[in-house]
Amino acid sequence: MGMLSLNHLMLKQKRWSRRRTQALTLKQKRWSRRRTQPRNGSTITLVPQKDLLCQEGGERSTYLGPNLPEDIWCRILSLMSLQDAAQSASISHTFLRSWRCYPYLNFTKETLKQNASGKDYIARRLIMTVDQILTNHSGIGVKTLRLSFPYYCEVDACQLNRWLQIAITPGIEEVTLFLPPNYKKKYSFPCSLLFGGCGNSIKYIRLTECAFHPPVGFVCLRSLTKLHLYQVRITGDELGSLVSNCFALEKLELKCCDRLIFLKIPLWLERLSFLVVSECYMLQVIESKAPNLFTFRFFGGPVRLSLGESSHVKNLDIQLAYRPNSLLYAITELPSAAPNLETLTVTSVNEIVNTPMAADKFLNLKYLRIHLTGFSKAFCPDYDYLSLVSFLDASPTLETFILSVKQNDMKHDSVFGNALHVGSIPAHKHSRLRKVQIIGFCSAKSMVELTCHILENATSLESLTLDTIFDQFDQGTVVEHGDCGRRCVQKYSGCGLISREMILEAHEALRVVSIYIIGRVPPAVQLNVRGPCSQCHKVP
Template sequence: MLIFNEETLGLKQKEGQKSDIAKAFTRRVDQILRNHSGAGVKILKLLIRDYYKINTCHLNRWLENAITPGIEEVALMLSAKHRAKYEFPCSILLDGRGNSIRYLRLSCCTVRPPFGFDCLRSLTKLHLSQVCITGDELGCLVSNSFALDELELKYCNELICLKIPFCLEQFSCLRVFECSMLQVMESTAPNLSTVDFMGEPVQLILGESSRVKNLKVEYSYEPNAVNYAITKLPSIVPHLETLTVYSTCERVNAPMVANKFLHLKDLDIYIGDDDDDEDVAIVYDYLSLISFLDACPALESFAMRVDQDDMKPDSVFWDASHIRQIPRQRHDKLQKVQVNGFRSAKSLFELTCHIIENATSLEILTLDCICIYGEENTVRCSASESGKCMPRSKVLEAHKALSIIKKYIVGRIPSAVKLNVGEPCSRCHAIDVELL
């Protein structure tokens, strides 16, 4: 195993000594690899920082010496300043030296494999970050990687059309993040089961035989990802079992649809408030999400995170005795419901009441007045890290939401359902809840 970074080489950076660190790094790596035959090396990792000023000839020679037949993992992580300057030498993978590589990770470089490239036959994982490579070149790179299981692409801005061919029978996981020029994602790989996408909306083509079961969709700037999911995805991914949708902003309510997610068991929705027009107060009707639940007859778990403006018109004052009753089919399989960032919006209260009344198998209902991102993040008070709590308006809204839960929801909970309530921070702002 050869891992070259400042830590493994014993280089401790101090202020004003970057040039010394850079020279020492080059000298030590050069010395090690000049005296190393490369035999028996299974893993090579090179972390090149922006201030190293590594000569291309040095870097090519290091790779030439270290990448030998039998190597299984290669990671070359350059800084962003190298992205348009350094071209990864695909020729070093010839003569059988690339056929044993199982994991290839490249960042901030250019990759131009020649036509007929056939050197990564054992490759199972390919991760490219800030790499200059076209769709045709990527296809050339992996066209004979029949063992490929996972492909991850981040900020690869030369990609316009991404195609995964049918011949990659082992391929199961595709992750694409912020490839700004990408327009089409197409896969005919028969066993692709997981797709994770973040960026501008693209045309997703998976074919009628698609077996994708896990899908995560996050639009960077475009609104209405939830609307897109309910109207378009049932026909694109008919066998979906897990769906996560991140929406920066919903400007239209969820519509009723005829198509259904017949196999969907877990649904996770994030609704933000990233609206560019500050003069327009968009009030999202959370009750419209009933149509999404109706489209998922096998749904077992529903989680929603709400991170919207706290003072929208419908969240000021409303009468809990007059709520909309919308007859829909019962959600007989739904067992677990969680709302992070529960607010005092009337439509969110109505959605909660609908679930309580129609989810006949409901076991756990969690209403958290604070929007916590991910189960691993249990920090409820930012003061412990930043020294400052949330803005007072958000703390006030959290206390209003808690008041709604206590006054109007607790009494509606069936005895068989466990209610978990996440209360707002109590130590940063003392608020008289009776004044709400």
């Protein structure tokens, strides 16, 4: 409800009050002419109802609205934004009383509309505004507290603690604290504020750039369903003590927590279904016994991964951060660590060795995506894309295979001038494979061999998509064979920018398709080919 709706409501209140006053005035005139005579002979004057509106002390009420319960006014106010609610409180005594119980305290530069120029001025105004609002707040009825400060805003730790003490009261459900960078060495979240029943109603906690040291036996977050820690100083023992008592926990996200060496999740967290661990580079062990962990995303260094013998993890997204051989790690470690996988995404910045044959199998894997990217350096030119058949052989129930390759420099053995070695590896029939996409398809000899191998051995294949351009803004939309162009996928900025070498390579890849691929496509398979954009990818 915005200010327009509020003004409409106030106008209706004034009309209702005017009609009520006119009716009371008419009733007063009528009763002033009538007197009743009781049995004892005394005379009683009936007091007009209008006078009954007078408050104690003889002052007449100035209230101009319907006599609604206080909780109704609080509900009306809660439907407004923080900005509109504050303005309403400044023009109405009724809303002012309810404002002191406003439930959704969302303090950011955007919500407080601090658009003035000058970082120092914005920081001072932001801190002053937050302090004024929280100082005048009763602390009653708070459901959400979000404190988000820009990087140039310096907040005093004592003042921050006072704000948290006002807002974190019984009944609060969400606490988000987004501090400027490098605050984690300056500020420690006061866990004592969660004692005394104040933490039992919290469902979501998000902390950034601070220290968080819950004591042993910390049992104050019984209702917590989501915990998100970013750039937070917390040890494995402290985190274990915290989550082991959060029986309602469903989602746990840890990012850039550089004090974590091990992460252990106990068996009794039966509701935990989603786990994200990213850029915790000191982490060495991840051990989860949570029986219903369904999705796991990992971005970091090599770790010893243990998800339990009866792991229910079905979705896994993994990348060894800025280190080579993520594919090697995935095919040697994951079949035994996560035997029930159904979808797997592996990202690699470089593969120094070819992908070996797997010792174990992904017996339930249905969706596999491999993303190869070589940031500042080219992906290893000696890598044999045909070795990715190891993943296909290890996945007897695989239905969808997507390979995306981003190469900044096209250095590889071209299929032109070299003989293809189709059938050079033992042929396994991939009887369940129905959909294959290769994004960033190029003229590399081993990539052409991989494509031909799939066409010959995927007996249930329904569609093959070959996209000669890797565009991070457009991966998935295809056109029928015969239309090798692509439409601009960005309405205003066009397709993604790529180098001249990659545009030339895309045209070479189109030649490869016409010479080596089209003749091998079975009649039942739909071939989709995409080339460079005629508008955005012109050769300079």
